[in-house]
Amino acid sequence: MHLARFPRRRYTSGETPMERLPRFSQAVGGPDIYIKRDDLLGLTGGGNKTRKLEFLVADALAKGADTLITCGGIQSNHCRLTLSAAVKEGMHCWLVLTEAEPGAYRPDANGNIFLFQLLGAERIKLVGDGVDTWAELSAAAAEATAAGRRPYIIPMGGSNAVGALGYVACAEELMGQCFETGLRLDHVVLAGGSAGTLAGLWLGFGGNRLDVPLTAISVLNPKEKLRDEAREIARAAAELLGAAAAVDEELLTCGDEYIGPGYAQPTPEMIEAVRLLARTEGVLLDPIYTGKAMAGLIDLAHQGVFRPGEKVLFLHTGGVPGLYALTGLFTGS
Ligand SMILES: Cc1ncc(COP(=O)(O)O)c(C=O)c1O
Structure with missing residues (x-):
């Protein structure tokens, strides 16, 4: 999807790693879970x-x-x-x-x-x-x-059309990594806030005919609003790209069941998810976005929505510095 036509600064050298999480997957039980480490992107502290x-x-x-x-x-x-x-x-x-x-x-x-x-x-x-x-x-x-x-x-x-191009590029990076490693993904899971990350990825998947289902776990808005906002940003980004490609509605599931009392309000499931990934793989999540999205992934695995043996990729969108503002939630056990 002609991204090279747009001016771009480079803040990360190379691609972010895509890693298998064997000990975490075993602890969750069910699917084989992978992680795309966008928490390791460049600039201070990384993230989407x-x-x-x-x-x-x-x-x-x-x-x-x-x-x-x-x-x-x-x-x-x-x-x-x-x-x-x-x-x-x-x-x-x-x-x-x-x-x-x-x-x-x-x-x-x-x-x-x-x-x-x-x-x-x-x-x-x-x-x-x-x-x-x-x-x-x-x-x-x-x-x-x-x-x-x-x-x-x-x-x-x-989160606008120009910003979403960054996640169209991520979709292409991910596709290349899957091709190189021979990995066939069954699902991709990510946190949804102001919807630009989801919009870019959704458009990038559609535009490159990558038909892997996306699950966006909202941490902010009702799921219908997240979907509507993502569709609108993706439409504007497609227009910018001059791409005929529209998003594939079938490909996307949005959930809002893991927000808890509200945006940035902690939930016990978020705390458990952050602890579990830290203690099985040494990877940190954040309490506002990725912790809640991972709580959603774990619950969907337990419900059988992500089935045993399926390959589920979690997009780690960063936010880890936020963890240090809320250390009290995680100390004591
Ligand atoms: C760590 C982290 N993950 C996910 C998101 C959500 O991304 P978006 O706003 O593009 O939906 C944000 C947004 O601030 C974020 O900081």
């Missing part, structure tokens, strides 16, 4: 946003921008990685962070908040829950322009 930012930052640079402006939650992985890309490119970075309740952002907190300080965010604006973040981003861009800057707005999660 690095792939999106390769295309987004290249687009910003091509347009002459010098200031990246984006938004997220107070422990946003996307904001950490956008800031990291800005540092690497010698650009400025302004962040708009949404606090679920006043005072939730503590400047001395660990995890991504610590990294916002260490990487030197030029400006952090805190806004309350329910505030129109797009209006905030636009206002910040107007302010930057008035100050003589050339701003570039990256939407929440880097």
